[in-house]
Amino acid sequence: MKRLFLHIGFNKTGSTSLQKTLARNAGALAEQGILYPYDPQAPYMQRWQHAPLAAAVPGRTLSWLVPKKRATLTEAFPTLRGRLEHGAFETLLLSSEGFGETAMGQEKxxxxxxxxxxxxxxxxxxxxxxxxYFLSAYQEGIKAGRTRPFDFADHADAKDLYFGRRLAPWRAVFGSEKVIVRPFDPQVWPEGELFFDFLRTIGADTAAMTPEPPENEGLDYRAVEFMRQLNLLESGTQAAALPRVKARKLAATFSHLLAAADTRRKMQLSSEQAEILRTHFHDDNATALAGSGIAVEAFFPPVPQGRPARLAPPSLDPQDLLRLIAQLSPPSHRS
Incomplete structure (x- = not known):
């Protein structure tokens, strides 16, 4: 019987980088009898991943599915079946964090x-x-246009943070032994590579495989606040003057500028805040990790004391903003 490994994310765990790497190594995988169906023009694929297959599940919607793929959604599964009928493989890989969203209940x-x-x-x-995860999700929200400042109290109602609950319907349908849970932690991956950890998980050889550099790296905490303030402009009377894509590029440039000056610092919670999360999610994490061989204390160990929060600056440094303006200004030409 052929095998199917269905990678469901979760989101905020390097899925885009993994999918891109799987696509780029599709030829080397095929030599091992492993098929990662990769055709950006096919109805079952959006860029590097199989998001249309997740969106084609009855009752599902994916807000981030592009219009072109939405228009061919009814063809997603039929075209994939056609691809599988003409392929020589023993193992099939499908990947989209769309599969792992909280909207995927047991019936779906x-x-x-x-x-x-x-x-x-x-x-x-x-x-x-x-x-x-909490900070990464906040930053992703800012990139998508969020204007509300970070609020630590949001964690209690953030459904995405309860991994045990998110895994429950998958275990109910496939059986716990068929749901493989891995930590998003470079310290436990072979050579610190997510791609190699994934290959080892599916029993593939890592030889002749080439990992891609990570994507969607986190911004400096000041650049995140900078983008939030740009979002406020976008949502106000000057909305048409600053499209979101330009705001994202400005924030990315700002973050790179801070990194070049060796002052880049990512967002972080204080020791006390992180410990609150560790305690709050302890039991749910234990449920999520059941059968994985990973102890909950190893997944989220006690947090060292004395770490300050780094969430948003009281104000943006005018000198940093002037450097950004200088970076964006076209070079002057003397006549």
Whole structure:
């Protein structure tokens, strides 16, 4: 029986980098009998991942699915089946964090399972300790246009942070033994590479494989606040003057400028805040990690004391902003 490894994310765990690397190494994977269906023009694929397959599940919507793929959504599974019928492989890999969103309840997962008769299916989910996940999700919200400042109290109602609950419907449908949970932690990956950890998880050889550099690296905490303030402009009377894509580019340039000056610092919670999260999510993390061989204390160990919070500056340094303006200004030409 052919095998299917269904990578469901979760989001904020390097999925984009992993998908890009799988696509770039599709040829080397094929030599091992592993198929990562990669055709950016196919209805079942959006860029490097298989998001249209997640969006095609009845009752699902993916807000980030591009219009071109939304228009061909009914063709997503039929074209994938056609691709599989003409492929020589023993193992199939499909990947999208869209599969792992909280909207995927048991009925939707059962429907997804029925689309792959004759496959021995295993589900792979990466989970990230909540202090890092929480800040990454906030930053992603800012990139998407959020204007509200960071509020630590939001953690209690953030459904995405309860990994045990998110995994429960997948375990109910496929069985706990078929749901593989891995930590998003370079310290436990072979050579510190997410791609190599994924390959080892599916039993593939890492020889002749080339990992891609990480994508979606976090911004400096001052650049995050800079973008939030740009979002406020966008949402106000001057909305048309600053499209979101320009705001993102400005913030990225600002962050790179700070990095070049060796002053780049990412967002971080204080020791006390991180410890609150560790305690609050302890039992749910234990549930998520059950059967993985990873102790909950190893996944999210006690937090060293004395670390200050670094969330948003009281104000942006005018000197940093002047450097940004200078960076963006075209060079002058003397006549």
């Amino acid at each position: 997962i059962r429907w997804l399972k029925r689309q792959f008769p004759g496959f021995d299916i295993s589900v792979i989910a990466y989970i990230r300790r909540q202090d890092a």
